[in-house]
Amino acid sequence: MIALEAAGLGKRYRDTWGLxxxxxxxxxxxxxxxxxxxxxxxxxxxxxxxxxxxxxTGHLLVFGQAPYGETLERVAYVAQDKPLYDExxxxxxxxxGERLNPRFDAKGAIRRLNDLNVPGRARVHTLSGGQRAQVAITLAVAKRADLIVLDEPLASLDPLARHEVMQGLxxxxxxxxxxxxxxxxVIAELEEVCDHLVLLSRGRVQVAGDIEEILQAHRLLVGPAGTVPGGSYEVIGEHHTERQTSLLARLSGPIHDPRWTARELSLQDVVLGYMRSPDVTLYPPPVLAERGDVA
Ligand SMILES: Nc1ncnc2c1ncn2[C@@H]1O[C@H](COP(=O)(O)OP(=O)(O)OP(=O)(O)O)[C@@H](O)[C@H]1O
Known part of the structure; x- marks a missing residue:
């Protein structure tokens, strides 16, 4: 079952295309x-x-339906500014939350906030940024939604609070x-908890897919300056010193040149590589993506 499906999706704000x-x-x-x-x-x-x-233009479907009306009962959203009523x-x-959502799990929410030491009697404006994030995420989870959408839940949190928020999630x-x-x-932290990546660049998808497959397809190729390795690959980014060339590459086959080594990359390395080259073509290539859709 597909949770989110977009086709030809575009969003224009006056002169700018957001997507x-x-x-x-x-x-x-x-x-x-x-x-x-x-x-x-x-x-x-x-x-x-x-x-x-x-x-x-185009459309985006959530569990096969346009995201309006009843479909939204299956969706919880925490916006960037974590809107809560301060007083x-x-x-x-x-x-x-209980009044607004028929399936709301109030007991679960109270238990979770107790576990996180967020006092039920505290007014929202007295909470720290981390506690506010925990409350907003707890309310979203308690909605018993099938899809939860969180816009930068970690922004402005210290490393410990970030870790706790992610752990709770x-x-x-x-x-x-x-x-x-x-x-x-905060890409390094996402690698621990996420299994799928969507990298947007200038309103377009630059990379999308399961993180394991993405990491499997990319390598840092390191070899002597002035040479290029034999094999089938596309270069996403390159770095040269006097003696050595490093290529962030997307492989479609093995590298045969013994002078070159192929090193594994972290998600952060891959994402930064693409972000530095926003014009590099889509991964996976559109034909493969279509085949994946059919399967
Ligand atoms: N309400 C709006 N009116 C006009 N332009 C907008 C509006 N919202 C977003 N945009 C424009 O659409 C583009 C995408 O913005 P968006 O906020 O979706 O990016 P983002 O990836 O979430 O950015 P950030 O990481 O800074 O939060 C930007 O060029 C932005 O200026």
Missing amino acids: REVFLSIPRGRVVALVGPNGAGKSTLMRVAVGLSRPT FTVGEMIRV MMAVADTGMTVLLSSH
Whole structure:
């Protein structure tokens, strides 16, 4: 079952295209890292996915349906500024959630916030940034949604709070099997928890797919300066010193040249490599993506 599917999706704001010709197919149950430089279109994609913004071209389907009306009962969204009512207590926020959502798990929310030492009597404006993020995510999880969309939940949190927020989220995912779409600039931390990547660049998808497959396809090729390795690959980025050449490459076969070594890369290395070369073509190539869709 496909959780999120976009075809020819575009969103125009007056003179700017926030998204252009976006094609995506994300299976259910994936934890998706949505990354890209500032202004790449991450928030726009999320707002379209939760029905807050309508596409200018193409479409985006959530569990096979347009994200309006009843479909939205299956979707929870935490916006970048984590909107909570400042004067409400945490307990009151839970009661609001209960009123607004028929499937709301109030007991689960109270238990989770207790475990996280977030006091139910505290007013929202007295909470730290990390506690606010925990409350916002807890309320979203308690909605028992099938898709949870989180716009930069880690922004402005210290490393410990970031770790705790991600850990709490992963516990919720393990309990419910929901699909998560999570935007962030903290790529190293995403690698621990996400299994799918969507990299946007200038409103287009530059890389999309399962992280394991993406890492498998990319290598840092290192060899003597002034030579090029034999084999079938595409260069995403390159770096030269007097003696050595390093190529961030997408391989479609083995490298045969014994003077060259192929080193594994972290997700951060791959993402930064693509971000430095925003014009590099789509991965996987469109034909492969279509075949994947059929399968
Ligand atoms: N309401 C709007 N009106 C006009 N232009 C907009 C609006 N929202 C977004 N844009 C433009 O659309 C593009 C994509 O913006 P978006 O906020 O989706 O990017 P982002 O990847 O979330 O960025 P960031 O990492 O900075 O949060 C940008 O060029 C932005 O200026």
